[in-house]
Amino acid sequence: xxxxxxxxxxxxxxxxxxxxxxxxxxxxxxxxxxxxxxxxxxxxxxxxxxxxxxxxxxxxxxxxxxxxxxxxxxxxxxxxxxxxxxxxxxxxxx
Amino acid sequence: xxxxxxxxxxxxxxxxxxxxxxxxxxxxxxxxxxxxxxxxxxxxxxxxxxxxxxxxxxxxxxxxxxxxxxxxxxxxxxxxxxxxxxxxxxxxxxxxxxxxxxxxxxxxxxxxxxxxxxxxxxxxxxxxxxxxxxxxxxxxxxxxxxxxxxxxxxxxxxxxxxxxxxxxxxxxxxxxxxxxxxxxxxxxxxxxxxxxxxxxxxxxxxxxxxxxxxxxxxxxxxxxxxxxxxxxxxxxxxxxxxxxxxxxxxxxxxxxxxxxxxxxxxxxxxxxxxxxxxxxxxxxxxxxxxxxxxxxxxxxxxxxxxxxxxxxxxxxxxxxxxxxxxxxxxxxxxxxxxxxxxxxxxxxxxxxxxxxxxxxxxxxxxxxxxxxxxxxxxxxxxxxxxxxxxxxxxxxxxxxxxxxxxxxxxxxxxxxxxxxxxxxxxxxxxxxxxxxxxxxxxxxxxxxxxxxxxxxxxxxxxxxxxxxxxxxxxxxxxxxxxxxxxx
Numbered sequence: 001x002x003x004x005x006x007x008x009x010x011x012x013x014x015x016x017x018x019x020x021x022x023x024x025x026x027x028x029x030x031x032x033x034x035x036x037x038x039x040x041x042x043x044x045x046x047x048x049x050x051x052x053x054x055x056x057x058x059x060x061x062x063x064x065x066x067x068x069x070x071x072x073x074x075x076x077x078x079x080x081x082x083x084x085x086x087x088x089x090x091x092x093x094x
Numbered sequence: 095x096x097x098x099x100x101x102x103x104x105x106x107x108x109x110x111x112x113x114x115x116x117x118x119x120x121x122x123x124x125x126x127x128x129x130x131x132x133x134x135x136x137x138x139x140x141x142x143x144x145x146x147x148x149x150x151x152x153x154x155x156x157x158x159x160x161x162x163x164x165x166x167x168x169x170x171x172x173x174x175x176x177x178x179x180x181x182x183x184x185x186x187x188x189x190x191x192x193x194x195x196x197x198x199x200x201x202x203x204x205x206x207x208x209x210x211x212x213x214x215x216x217x218x219x220x221x222x223x224x225x226x227x228x229x230x231x232x233x234x235x236x237x238x239x240x241x242x243x244x245x246x247x248x249x250x251x252x253x254x255x256x257x258x259x260x261x262x263x264x265x266x267x268x269x270x271x272x273x274x275x276x277x278x279x280x281x282x283x284x285x286x287x288x289x290x291x292x293x294x295x296x297x298x299x300x301x302x303x304x305x306x307x308x309x310x311x312x313x314x315x316x317x318x319x320x321x322x323x324x325x326x327x328x329x330x331x332x333x334x335x336x337x338x339x340x341x342x343x344x345x346x347x348x349x350x351x352x353x354x355x356x357x358x359x360x361x362x363x364x365x366x367x368x369x370x371x372x373x374x375x376x377x378x379x380x381x382x383x384x385x386x387x388x389x390x391x392x393x394x395x396x397x398x399x400x401x402x403x404x405x406x407x408x409x410x411x412x413x414x415x416x417x418x419x420x421x422x423x424x425x426x427x428x429x430x431x432x433x434x435x436x437x438x439x440x441x442x443x444x445x446x447x448x449x450x451x452x453x454x455x456x457x458x459x460x461x462x463x464x465x466x467x468x469x470x471x472x473x474x475x476x477x478x479x480x481x482x483x484x485x486x487x488x489x490x491x492x493x494x495x496x497x498x499x500x501x502x503x504x505x506x507x508x509x510x511x512x513x514x515x516x517x518x519x520x521x522x523x524x525x526x527x528x529x530x531x532x533x534x535x536x537x538x539x540x541x542x543x544x545x546x547x548x549x550x551x552x553x554x555x556x557x558x559x560x561x562x563x564x565x566x567x568x569x570x571x572x573x574x575x576x577x578x579x580x581x
Contacts, residue, residue: 008455015413015458016420016435017451018443031456034514038402041472044479051474052481054302054332055288055530055556061331075195081427088422091434 002035003028098123100578103167103261103315110166111158117150117166120261121210124168128213128259131581137234137244137253139173140181141213149210162208163322170254170263173214174221175201175306176295184297185217185229185247188419188426188445198295199330200264200306200323207322212260216250219447220416221271221299223247224519225509228449233506236278237579238546242503245275251309252279257581262310262319266296267533268303269404270498270523276309276535277498277549280576282316282566283309287557288530289334291320292327298415300408301332303527311578313536313567317341320559336557344560345567352386354565357491361397362522368501370541374548375497378538378573382495382565385572392487392494396480397525403480404524405517406460406473412450413457419445452513481529484553493565494553496522498535502546522551532559536566537576547576 005028012019019027073086082089098120101109109115125143132138146168153166171177174184176194183189197205205211218228226234226249234249236242237257244253248265252275255263265272267285276283284307291306298304308319321342326335358379363372383389421427421441428440446454460469487494499519509516526533535549550569554562 003459007459011455011459011462014462015417015454016438016442017446017454018439019451027452027455030452030513031459034405034456034517035459037514038406038469038473040402041399041406041476042468044396044399044476046472046475046479049475049478051471052478053474055481056332056334058331061328063328071195076423078195079192079424081421081425081429090422091431091437093434 002032099127099258101261102312103310103318104312106261107164107167107318111160113158117153117210118147120166121146121150121168121212124212124260131257131259134240134581135235135237135253135257136232137216137250137257137259138170138213139183139185139216139231139250142180142211145180146210146212153208153210159208163318164204165208166210167208167262168210168212168260169204170213170215170251170260171201171211172217172248172251172263172265174217174266174297175264176297177201177211177214180211181214182297183231184221185219185231186445186447186450187230189424190426192424194295196295199292199327201295203323213254215248215254215263218247218249219450220297220412221247221266221268222412222449222453224270224274224516226250226275227506227510228447230447235506236503237581238280239503241505242546243278243506245278245503247271248309249275252276252281252283255279255281255309255311256579258578262308262315264306264319264323265309266304266306267527268300268408269527270520272307272309273498273523273533273535273549273551274520278503278547280537280547280579281309281311282313282537283307283535284316284320284559284562285526285533286320286324286559287532289332290532290557290559291323292330292333294327294329300411301415302411303408313563313570314342314345317345317563339560341560341563344564348564348568350386351382351565351568354387354493355491356382356387356389357392357487357494358389359392359394359397359487359494359496361394362496366500367497370543371497371499371501371548374539374541375550378550378569379495381572382569385568390491392490394483394487394525396476396483399476400480400525400528401517401521403473403476404520404528406469407477407528409453409457410461410470411457413454413461416450416454449513477528480525484525484529484531488555492554492561496551498522498549498551502541502544502548526553531556532562534562534566536569539574539576
């Protein structure tokens with residue numbers, strides 16, 4: 001068994017998802033099969049291989065430090081589920 | 095069917111330029127075609143009819159502009175690409191009411207080139223799926239046979255182009271999501287080299303794999319769309335600053351394939367191909383040989399590891415990318431939650447569909463402490479080996495050819511029960527994304543058994559889209575015509 005229902009529940013909490021007990025069992029079964037399939041990679045010796053995280057070499061791009069206003073505040077707030085006109089509003093934190 | 099909507103992008107563009115047609119004529123014809131066929135095909139999540147008409151009228155008032163290569167041409171874009179003030183749902187309930195405040199760079203470039211954006215195409219939720227059945231809204235049907243899927247995840251883009259609702263579309267491809275629906279719908283689809291097209295404004299799935307590309311009825315049409323969207327963009331640091339050749343001019347350069355070497359990987363031709371796919375693709379290779387190309391066997395020995403590698407990397411990147419959907423700045427929010435954490439959890443659980451949640455959990459797991467090295471790092475190492483495999487093969491040949499998919503379009507509902515079974519359909523397309531290379535699907539005829547289109551896959555060297563287009567252009571004129579579905 002690669003992944004237990006308890007581990008699925010823990011990972012779901014980390015990912016901020018709330019799964020029913022039935023879903024947890026269902027996902028555990030499916031993910032177990034998928035992870036078992038992924039274990040195929042352990043057949044390959046990659047001890048001397050540098051990981052490739054992207055097909056292109058990332059270079060930090062420098063731009064002149066110039067102020068630029070691309071978007072108006074009201075545009076950015078247009079999609080907010082809750083706003084007071086100036087800020088995004090969320091449930092009380094402290 | 096009205097003849098006008100059956101024109102290719104290149105044809106309609108010429109008729110617009112010489113004023114045989116107005117932008118409004120063409121837009122009205124496309125909108126009428128959408129109205130007539132959309133109840134059957136269900137390719138589109140939203141239609142911007144009024145905006146399109148207004149834009150067509152404004153263009154007509156100014157008259158054709160030779161500096162705008164897509165002047166007056168109605169197009170559709172996949173709903174994963176941000177369109178200013180128009181819905182951009184990614185096929186997900188979590189973005190049901192989202193209206194971006196900016197255009198994706200690829201969309202902005204289409205508009206700057208004079209194109210008219212007609213509609214947003216259906217897709218598997220957040221591009222996760224191979225059938226477009228995973229859309230949170232509805233499943234798109236294959237215009238050739240509505241009991242079959244159009245492929246995915248850009249199934250709406252594939253179906254809208256095949257159904258002649260528009261003259262071309264943009265799709266996105268993370269593991270085959272342009273090439274598979276192009277193959278299933280009998281159209282041309284091109285996934286450019288990673289870095290060729292800016293991803294700015296494309297809602298990310300697997301950031302190191304995603305590319306935007308054209309889906310069209312002809313190779314020339316694909317060349318014209320790629321010409322407009324390709325090129326460096328300062329807002330995407332992974333878009334590469336390398337010159338963009340004249341793709342359309344390149345097409346006219348040859349009528350045969352003399353001097354071309356085609357690599358045929360035995361891993362792609364031996365493995366469980368349906369007989370009709372094997373037959374149609376083999377006939378196309380034979381035709382290529384008759385046109386002067388040489389074929390050589392090549393090996394892609396790591397192909398059997400590609401799916402495992404791909405799904406580890408893709409879900410890891412997805413779980414990270416989809417963390418931004420938290421109900422704070424945009425998207426669905428649960429308004430009853432009493433605490434911030436409860437708000438995050440409820441908003442995400444209500445907003446994301448099942449396959450998305452499954453991949454987020456899997457991705458979170460492979461990135462979690464204790465498993466990171468065994469899965470994510472390991473996959474990234476195998477990914478380098480897979481790219482080296484391709485680089486070695488492409489020293490022996492100019493283009494690699496094989497089928498896009500082992501079968502033609504399957505029936506609706508056939509692949510929904512077992513997620514792993516569906517992941518396996520991507521076997522021939524995902525390596526291209528892992529290696530970052532350009533890949534293309536070209537229709538090479540109809541399958542003998544199913545009567546459904548078959549796609550041949552062409553894979554090339556990095557940034558060598560010009561050659562893929564040129565070779566596909568010659569083949570297109572010499573393989574059995576796929577034609578259009580009778581809708």
